[in-house]
Amino acid sequence: MPDVDTLSVTFAALADPTRRAVLARLRQGEATVTQLAEPFDMSLPAVSRHLKVLERAGLVSKGRDAQWRPCRLDAAPLREVDEWVKGYRAYFEDRYDRLAAQLAERDTDHDTEHTEES
Template sequence: MVQQETTFEDHLSLTFAALADPTRRKILATLRYGDVTVKQLAEPFAMSLPAITKHLKVLEKAGLISRGKEAQWRPSRLEAGPLKEVADWIDGYRQIWEARLDRLDEYLRELQQQEKEKTQNQRKSDYEQGKN
């Protein structure tokens, strides 16, 4: 069990490291729409094909993309599995954040209710003093 967690953590580390770079995130965004060649991926960037290839290797090592071989070009394809793993990992923390926000919301409602009661009591007191 410990070995599985270590492997999972290492895989998450690879995925997060790959996602840390804005160029790689833009590449992944492009691949959402289908397979794309290295040359097509390089077009929007002011960098060489070898530089794009290095980014693709990082994404491939993290399992975020796969690269095929079709004739003379190597299309890249988005692999969503690692992104699902990241989303699932983050979801555990989302539940914690939601629970904390729910407690904060409850506390704020209590404060608002106390303030409302305080205002009503002050008005009642002012009214009774004015009557006497």
């Protein structure tokens, strides 16, 4: 089971829509802070603060290529989130399966009632 503290840091980082948008952009490939800031109405320092939160959570890393410091997505913490969510996914799938069975039973009963009335 994943470390709850790691999950807390990851979920806190994902709680902000700007940070989620940055991660979505980084799914497409590396980008500089300036490139990441383009779609947002905020200063470069504000975007940098969001990136620091993502870096602390292990979701983003910065490389070094001469003067260029590309940011990269690191999805490893998201695997931990996925692992945590799997238990809930199984819970809901079981509930959906039971609901489907009840609806199928109801439909069968309903069809039987109509056949007997004919």
